[in-house]
Amino acid sequence: MSLSRRKAVSSLGATLVAIALRPMRSFAGEVETLAAIRALFGEKPMQTGRVALQLPSLAESGNLVPLTITVDSPMTETDYVRRVCIFANRNPRPWIAAVTLGPKAAKAEFSTNMRLSGTQDVIAIAEMSDASLWTAQANVLVTVGACDSMLMRR
Amino acid sequence: MAFNTRIRVPATAKAGEIVEIRAMIMHPMENGFRVDTQGTAIPVDIITDFVCSYDAAEIFRVRLEPGLAANPYFSFFLKATRSGVVEFAWTAQDESVTTASAPIEVT
Numbered sequence: 001m002s003l004s005r006r007k008a009v010s011s012l013g014a015t016l017v018a019i020a021l022r023p024m025r026s027f028a029g030e031v032e033t034l035a036a037i038r039a040l041f042g043e044k045p046m047q048t049g050r051v052a053l054q055l056p057s058l059a060e061s062g063n064l065v066p067l068t069i070t071v072d073s074p075m076t077e078t079d080y081v082r083r084v085c086i087f088a089n090r091n092p093r094p095w096i097a098a099v100t101l102g103p104k105a106a107k108a109e110f111s112t113n114m115r116l117s118g119t120q121d122v123i124a125i126a127e128m129s130d131a132s133l134w135t136a137q138a139n140v141l142v143t144v145g146a147c148d149s150m151l152m153r154r
Numbered sequence: 155m156a157f158n159t160r161i162r163v164p165a166t167a168k169a170g171e172i173v174e175i176r177a178m179i180m181h182p183m184e185n186g187f188r189v190d191t192q193g194t195a196i197p198v199d200i201i202t203d204f205v206c207s208y209d210a211a212e213i214f215r216v217r218l219e220p221g222l223a224a225n226p227y228f229s230f231f232l233k234a235t236r237s238g239v240v241e242f243a244w245t246a247q248d249e250s251v252t253t254a255s256a257p258i259e260v261t
Binding site for chain 1: 172173185187208209211212213214215216217218219220221222223224225226227228229230231232233235
């Protein structure tokens with residue numbers, strides 16, 4: 001088969017278009033994270049600060065990533081943290097957990113372990129008793145993600 | 155179905171002291187993305203709620219999602235006000251509840 005220059009150019013163009021239009025890997029992206037956040041908190045403005053995320057900057061396994069969240073709050077009957085929501089912005093399901101603290105919790109601090117599907121940002125949003133929202137985020141480098149069997153299936 | 159749990163509550167505390175509470179439940183927290191050796195997907199099987207209460211008040215409540223690691227673990231703090239029992243309850247997605255409790259003596 002002789003390949004004319006015109007044919008070659010047009011087939012190259014078609015290939016490039018096909019590559020560009022190929023559906024993205026269906027990771028939940030930042031868009032879905034924002035949708036999840038909006039579903040929980042609406043359009044209320046958020047401020048950065050008062051929340052501290054303690055995370056390893058490099059996690060060897062995404063299956064178990066320790067996380068400590070501290071919120072700067074006096075934790076009295078009138079001024080306390082109502083809830084803290086945790087998101088991982090490239091997990092298949094970005095929402096990780098919602099923690100509600102009672103006014104009798106002594107400190108606005110807790111630890112848990114989470115799963116991360118890969119290197120990404122972890123976002124925490126704290127809702128105070130006066131309904132203001134405070135947020136913080138931290139990046140974690142993950143060597144082996146938690147959902148590798150899922151990725152191989154695709 | 156009840157699951158094994160591990161809880162840690164200090165046996166004694168001074169009045170007003172802030173003590174750390176730790177609680178863990180042995181549960182695989184299947185996230186629905188894993189496949190077995192035959193290649194069939196393992197369905198989601200998770201604990202959905204965890205509550206710790208003390209002195210007639212909720213201290214700590216979590217809504218769990220599959221993004222939490224297997225054997226979900228939480229550590230948090232409470233202020234010891236009076237002698238009593240610290241109660242823990244985990245609800246699985248089939249609505250079955252696993253409970254645990256530990257006494258705390260406040261001096």
